[in-house]
Amino acid sequence: MSNVTRLRHALPMSPDINKAVSDLDNAIANAVSAAKAAGLPQGLVVSLLHGHAQAQTNIMVS
Incomplete structure (x- = not known):
């Protein structure tokens, strides 16, 4: 997906x-x-895809 913006972070990735x-x-x-x-x-x-994203979000906030 060449049209996706690259990730930026305060520290170099x-x-x-x-x-x-x-x-x-x-x-x-x-x-x-x-x-x-x-x-x-x-x-x-x-x-x-939405279901997997929701499941991973739930794991991250638990």
Whole structure:
């Protein structure tokens, strides 16, 4: 996703973190593309992503 703004932080982010973010972004984009190619409805893809984001948010604030 070349149109995503790069992360900025008060301290420089390590190359390992930058690579992990890039790898995660690519994996998500590839999974969404595969799901769309398989014919999953866009709403289902969005709801699955939202559900995982909500679960991770719950873990972070607990």
